[in-house]
Amino acid sequence: MIDFDLENTAIFQNIKWSKHPFLKGAHFLKYLFLILFFIFFALFLIGFLSSGLDKSSLSRLFGFSLLLFVLFVFFRIVNSFFNERIIRLDKRIKGSSNLAEKLSFSSASAVLSSIRFARREKLSHINSTILFYFVLKENPDLGFIFTRALISYKNTIKEVGKIIKEMRGKEKKKPVFSEDLQKVIEDFPKEKQKIEIGDILSSLAKFDPVFKEILIRADLNAKDIRNLTLWLTSLKKQIEEEKRWWEYKNLLKKGSLARDWASGYTINMDRYSIGWSRFFKKRIFNAFTGHQDEVRKIERILFKGEINNVLLVGRPGTGRKNAVMQFAQKSFFGESFPSLNYKRVMELDLSSLVSEIKDIEEVEAVLSRIFSEAVSAGNVILVIPEIHDYLGSEEKAGTIDISGIILSYLHLPQFQVIGITNYSGLHDSIEKKPAILNLFGKVELSEISSEEALTALEDSVPFLEKKYKKFISYPALRDIVDYCERYLSNLPFPKKSQDILEEAIILLSRTKEKMLRKEQIAQIVSEKTKIPVGRIEIKEKEILLDLENLIHQRIINQNLAVSEISAALRRARSGIRQEVKPMGTFLFLGPTGVGKTETSKALAEIYFGSEDKMIRFDMSEFQQTKDLSRLIGSLDIQGLLSVKTRENPFSLILLDEIEKAHPDVLNLFLQILDEGTFRDGFGRKVDLKNTIIIATSNAGYQMILDAIKEKIEWSSLKTRILDHLFQTGIFRPEFVNRFDGVVIFNPLSKENLLGIAELQFNKLKKNLFKKNIEFVITDPLKERIAELSYNPQFGAREMKRVIQNKVEDVLAKALLGGEIKKGDKIKIDPETFKIIKVF
């Protein structure tokens, strides 16, 4: 039994007081008396100025005005007392194990209302739905959460109200908490000092059956409610903080005078740089999400006496400039170290300097003047974006090598620089100049988490909504982050998510729709990534359900293989697969020419839309350890696998003749098959979670052929082949076990070859049909071709060549020689391979 007794808490007394009409009505009364005061005072003034009233009437009007004003002030004080002392009680009984002691005023009030309701209705249990009702009813603020989640707040209250009003009981004893309500209470965050109404709502989303049902209908879950609650809390906090204008922190936002009187003028610097202080004055940037640790590191380095220049290293799009802005804002409001406060953080626009002045010597002279101005001003921190472009030994268009000039300033304590660069810039340019590198303190900027990215999106919502006059729903924001994480994993947060949001709202602004919904996001992400995200579209559903038949239109035989692959894909797309692995991983074993590659091609075409979506690797090219770098890349070369999969994250990877690859290469795939990711030569994560990986091998094919000859039972063959592969050391068990399926491809029988011949001839027929020539496929021709190309060792591989030699060549000659022309109907003699016209 949980220890939860509301009546024995400090807040309980306050709730009772809050119900007192005198305190409850103070808010209304203060406004009432204020309005009345204005009316009476206005009447008095009119009477006084127009001399239309006698003295005693004027005196009475003034007397009323005074009384009303006193009453207004009185109720204003009472209302403040109610808000500050009664509602925001922070007095708690210390060391109490009573969980109710942690409840905030509104939380406790909702719980008390639930208890009273249960008593009134003589219910034996107080369940979570009753609490849910009172939480909603007593806290109109929560309307924000529901509106953003696209759930009607009013209808929800009505719906839940209807459910609880049907609850009737005859219990005379005190009602107890039901099991679901106990779970809700146990779920309250233990680490928090105060359980706010949002915490209760989040717990209710997990355990209350009615709320859960509502969320399922809206395609949401408890985590979404938690996120929305945090959003609401942060907004309320922001508004509350801004309201308290008398706080020192808020007063400081007014800025200060005369800070630069002791600093020199910076005429050249002002011309070629952008000062950020005006953004902060206009409050263009308010909240920054994430990177607090990195900002603290920047401050520590700039504060230090010796090396006081910062080199900020991070992937483009990780919010490098934002981190510097965050520091600049702290400095502007005097919230950093004393020696860093009120500095002018200036972004040096080197590209405009270089483009404006053509003569390099003159550029260097101006730059030198800018740097000396920065030194003499004594209050400047220069920000140089993409600093590696200006420290390179190679001359590139639009850049200049400033190493020589900057080196003579960097060691000066009055000269402070924040250089922004990326990893390749650091390795390729800056690390090659240790004299410069040593004068910088390095700060590495990591990517912000998906939770922080969501918060960043939420922070940008008010600005975007105001600008475009559209409403942005929470599911749209959630899906942006979700899709970015899943399908754009090669790009960093927060840029990728911000870009999608901006793109979506711009597109939306061109339509009449008023709201940004998740469907629009899915569409944008699908177009961007060529991945069919979102709800499985009807066409895709049809493909998935009919996958076996679709593949069989191209593949003869191999029923087992096809059905295993189809099942895996259905699992992947319906959302029940393990998200950490690729969509499907298969090892195809079988002799050459039985359709292993053809199956893969068919799958790429049917599922990913085109055969071009198949990334093929001949693994015999990766037989040495050094070949690994060709696959994943190194500092010198780009990796084939990493580049191709980054370009096409939704594709089929075919690893032909996997048994020929070096064990180190197999180890790489061991990780990929397990986790769906790997790190490339630059240490960047490459995501293969949206790929199907198929490895093919003809190792052990002889056993398959023997099995056919000796008519060994097919079901035991797979185990025998695998045993053989493990014993001979071709594959390790842990490698093979990581595949979703090991599929044995049957050798083709003559009947199968007839089918394949039909398929091949159909392609030919189609081509001829385009030329208005009808090609009749006859059974004897198919049989003859199958006979000529049958070879158990090479399967159907010979067939293409045979058809080319015997049929296509003949047709080509006839077409060129005018032997056959438009409108003809032809067939081929199976013995002589001559064209016969059919009439």
Place this chain on the structure above:
Amino acid sequence: MSRSIFLNFISWYYFERTRAIIQVWKNFLKFNLAYFSTGFLLKTFFSPWRKYQWSYGRGLDIGRYFQVFTSNLLSRVMGSIVRFFLIIIGAIFELLVFLLGIVAIVSWIFLPVILIIVFLFGLRLIF
């Protein structure tokens, strides 16, 4: 109940609220100094105006030395004059804030009495 809530009100009014008003007063006093950069101006009181300084150059040239010395001195004097005025303006505002704060605190403490007096006065005017 009413007695206990009354005591609660008194403790809120005279302790919590008065303390909060004093805190706001302190914020304003501190902010005023920060706004007029008084501490910073005092620290840099004799610094040259906008770092205008001339170099004495190499070699001994009394005339040049005197000229540069005069210019540098002028720059410092000019700086200190401007700073002096701003410091004075800041100090006037600081005094104003100080006095307003005292008025606010005293008014707050006596507000209940003032309200009663005004209320009674109002009643007298009516009847």
